[in-house]
Amino acid sequence: MNPSPKVELAIKVSGLRKAFGRTPVLRSVDLEVPWGQVLTLLGPNGSGKTTLIKILATLTRPDAGDVIIGGMPLSKRGQSVRRIIGVVTHDPLLYDDLTGRENLRFSARMFGVQRIDQRIAEVTERMGMTPRLDQRVGTLSHGMKKRFSIARALLHDPVILLMDEPESGLDQEALGLLDAVVTDKSNSQRTVLMTTHSLDRAIALGQRMAILVNGRVAYQESLESGGTEALKEAYMRHTRAVS
Amino acid sequence: MRGYFAAIFAVVTKDVILELRTKDILVSVMVFALLVIVIFNFALDPTPRTVALVAPGILWVAFLFGGVLGLNRSFAIEQDRGNLYGLMLAPVGRDVIFFGKLLGNFLFMVVIEAFIYPVFAVLFNLPIWIPGLLPIALLATLGIATVGTTFSAMAINTRSREVMLPVLFFPVVVPVIVAAVEASGVMIRGDESAELTRWIPFLAVFDAIFLVVCPAAFSLVIEE
Numbered sequence: 216m217n218p219s220p221k222v223e224l225a226i227k228v229s230g231l232r233k234a235f236g237r238t239p240v241l242r243s244v245d246l247e248v249p250w251g252q253v254l255t256l257l258g259p260n261g262s263g264k265t266t267l268i269k270i271l272a273t274l275t276r277p278d279a280g281d282v283i284i285g286g287m288p289l290s291k292r293g294q295s296v297r298r299i300i301g302v303v304t305h306d307p308l309l310y311d312d313l314t315g316r317e318n319l320r321f322s323a324r325m326f327g328v329q330r331i332d333q334r335i336a337e338v339t340e341r342m343g344m345t346p347r348l349d350q351r352v353g354t355l356s357h358g359m360k361k362r363f364s365i366a367r368a369l370l371h372d373p374v375i376l377l378m379d380e381p382e383s384g385l386d387q388e389a390l391g392l393l394d395a396v397v398t399d400k401s402n403s404q405r406t407v408l409m410t411t412h413s414l415d416r417a418i419a420l421g422q423r424m425a426i427l428v429n430g431r432v433a434y435q436e437s438l439e440s441g442g443t444e445a446l447k448e449a450y451m452r453h454t455r456a457v458s
Numbered sequence: 459m460r461g462y463f464a465a466i467f468a469v470v471t472k473d474v475i476l477e478l479r480t481k482d483i484l485v486s487v488m489v490f491a492l493l494v495i496v497i498f499n500f501a502l503d504p505t506p507r508t509v510a511l512v513a514p515g516i517l518w519v520a521f522l523f524g525g526v527l528g529l530n531r532s533f534a535i536e537q538d539r540g541n542l543y544g545l546m547l548a549p550v551g552r553d554v555i556f557f558g559k560l561l562g563n564f565l566f567m568v569v570i571e572a573f574i575y576p577v578f579a580v581l582f583n584l585p586i587w588i589p590g591l592l593p594i595a596l597l598a599t600l601g602i603a604t605v606g607t608t609f610s611a612m613a614i615n616t617r618s619r620e621v622m623l624p625v626l627f628f629p630v631v632v633p634v635i636v637a638a639v640e641a642s643g644v645m646i647r648g649d650e651s652a653e654l655t656r657w658i659p660f661l662a663v664f665d666a667i668f669l670v671v672c673p674a675a676f677s678l679v680i681e682e
Contacts, residue, residue, distance in 0.1 A: 274543050276681050298549035306540030308547070310472070312479045317472075324468035325548035327461045367544075 222286035225250045225375055225406035226271065231280030233266055240266045242430040244280070248423065253397055253407040255421035257414060259454050262427045264410040265305065268379045271408070272302045284375065298326075301373030303381045307364035311353030315344060315363050318352055319370060326371040338366040342392055357384040365393060374402065378409040382416065394420060414450050418443055426453045465550045469558025470565070476535060483528045483566050491524035491574045499581040506583075513582050514642035518635055520574060522602065525567050526624050529606040532563050533614040542614075542680065552677035556607060560672075564603040571595055590645040590654075597661035598638035601668060605631050608672040612679045637661050 226248040233241040241263045248254045258264050269275040271282060273293040282289040284296045309318045316335060323331040339345045342362040352360060361384050368376065381393055397407050397420050411417050417424055418438060424446060426434040433453045438446065477483055498516045502508055536542040545555050575595075579586045606627055613622040641657035 272543075272547060274546055274681070294549055294551060297547060300547075302547050304540065304543060306543065308541055308544035309539070310476060310535070310541060311539060312476050313472070317475065321468055321472045322544070322548075325465050325545070325550065327464070327549070 223249060224283070225252075225285060225404075226254075226408060227281075227283040228267075228271075229281050231267070231270065231282060232278045233263075233270060233275065234278055240430055241270075241277070244427070244430065244432055246425060246432055246435065248406055248408055250404050250406055252422045253409065253420055254423040254425060255417035256408060256410045256425050256427060257412070257417050257450060257454075258410075258427035263430045264427055265379055267427065268302070268304070268377050268408070268410060271377050272300060272304075273297055298371070299373055300375045300377055301368035301371065303361075303365055303368045303376070303378040305379055305383070307352070307360040308367065309352045309360060309363055312351060314349050314351055315339070315355075316348045318363065319348075319367060322367050323370050328371050334370060335366075338369045339363075341369070341396070342366045343388065358386055358389060361385055362389055362392070365396065369396065372402075374404050374406065376405070376407045376409070378407065380410055380412065382411065382413065414447060418446055426450060428453050462550070462554060465548065465554045466558045466561065469545070469555060470561045473532070473559070473562035474565070477562075477566065482535075483531045484570065486531070487524040487528045487566070487570050488573055490527055491520040491570060492577060494520040494523060495574065495578050495581060504582050509582050509584065510643070510647050513578075513584065513646055514639045516582075517575070517578055517642060518598070518639050520578070521567070521571055521599070522628075522631070522635060524570060524574075525599075525602050525606060526627065528566055528570070529563060529603075529610040529627070530613070530620055530623050532559060532566075532607070533610045534619070537614045546680065552680060553673035555680070556611075556673045556676040559611075560603055560607045563607050564600055567599045567603055568596070571599065584646060588645050591642060593658060594638055594641045594645065594661070597658065597665060598634050598641075601634040601661060601665045602631055604665065604668045604672050605634075608676050608679065611676055634661065634664055637664070 224247050226246065228244055228246040231241050231244040232239070244263070244267060256264055256267070266275065270277050271284065271289070273289060273296060285299050287296050289296055313321070319335045319339070320331055323334060328334050336345070339348055342365055344359070344362050344366060347355060347359060352363065355363070361381070365381060382390055385393060397409060399405060409420070421438055423435065423437050425432050426449070434449050495516060502512060533542070536545065576586050609627040609630070610623055613619040613626060616622045637657045637660045641654060641661070644653050
């Protein structure tokens with residue numbers, strides 16, 4: 216699905232709040248990601264990165280604030296939003312007792328993907344998982360599962376990718392494949408919001424970088440505007456304050 | 459609309475494939491339900507008089523307790539590896555997930571009942587085929603599966619989910635069990651009467667109400 220050309224921002228988050236019980240996790244998050252850009256989101260453990268991704272992916276309801284994805288308000292059009300996003304979470308979201316092919320086929324059917332077998336062949340080839348397609352997922356290593364997880368997120372060719380530390384558990388070859396997915400220019404509208412703990416990867420892959428600290432966006436800049444050293448210093452400054 | 463039913467069918471198919479591969483639900487529930495029936499058979503002297511009185515209750519206790527085990531397992535497979543998120547990421551309404559899981563649970567319970575009833579009939583000296591029991595079993599099982607699917611989704615996020623499900627689920631499903639026991643008793647005794655015209659519509663109305671209420675409740679329950 217192509218995004219509306221009238222909408223400037225792929226993702227617009229304003230005043231987003233979320234608490235679990237009495238513990239506030241997100242305290243008024245504001246974030247903007249233009250179409251076609253990669254925003255890397257950094258932050259120390261517990262800063263709210265995963266919660267933010269879960270809210271954007273419609274897995275968790277926010278307590279307050281507005282989220283607009285692809286021009287659609289998340290609160291009213293969650294189902295339509297899910298059609299244009301692909302999500303990679305910490306967990307691979309795969310059934311251990313099904314094979315990779317069965318898992319992908321199930322996801323493809325849930326997403327209403329056409330020409331399922333051809334699409335599965337394309338995404339698994341891209342993630343280097345074709346030889347493992349008919350192996351039960353439970354017998355695969357964490358890294359292999361993660362590759363299938365990324366393949367699953369790409370199945371319906373989403374225009375927005377939300378990735379929560381997708382590099383965890385991946386070997387060097389898989390990291391290269393992941394980078395190719397993130398920086399893929401075949402679709403000029405492809406927008407990526409990716410959380411990571413690696414500042415070097417954030418700088419290498421992103422066009423914009425944001426730092427989430429204590430449930431607030433403490434820093435958000437285009438990576439073209441600052442040098443690498445300045446970005447590293449900004450990162451250290453903001454994360455040191457909470458450690 | 460085709461996509462709606464295709465997604466429901468995809469969830470059911472996935473659950474059936476997983477169950478055929480692991481046999482987690484079918485084997486454990488069947489063994490449990492058989493044990494309940496065998497224990498009651500030894501505990502009570504199954505004379506024709508006592509059978510007519512207690513058999514319907516024993517049958518539905520076995521189905522219900524076994525059903526709870528299966529319902530617990532149904533969402534445990536989604537929760538253990540975070541797969542519920544995988545389902546929730548699909549561009550379908552939450553009701554699609556609900557009806558997919560409901561149909562899977564209903565199917566498993568009906569299969570188990572189809573295996574358990576003949577054993578029960580032999581042990582309690584009843585006819586193996588009582589046609590009138592079929593609509594009662596289908597309607598009551600649908601009610602149990604509908605309420606149970608909602609509450610198992612609710613219980614899955616609690617720390618003691620195995621305990622929590624029956625605590626939440628039994629009070630709500632009591633009317634179904636009462637109606638099923640009464641209607642089954644009429645059928646087993648063979649005295650088809652006006653009572654049946656009361657209990658079967660009661661089961662149908664219960665199912666209809668909860669088939670409307672439960673999908674809406676489920677949507678609220680599965681999102682944090």
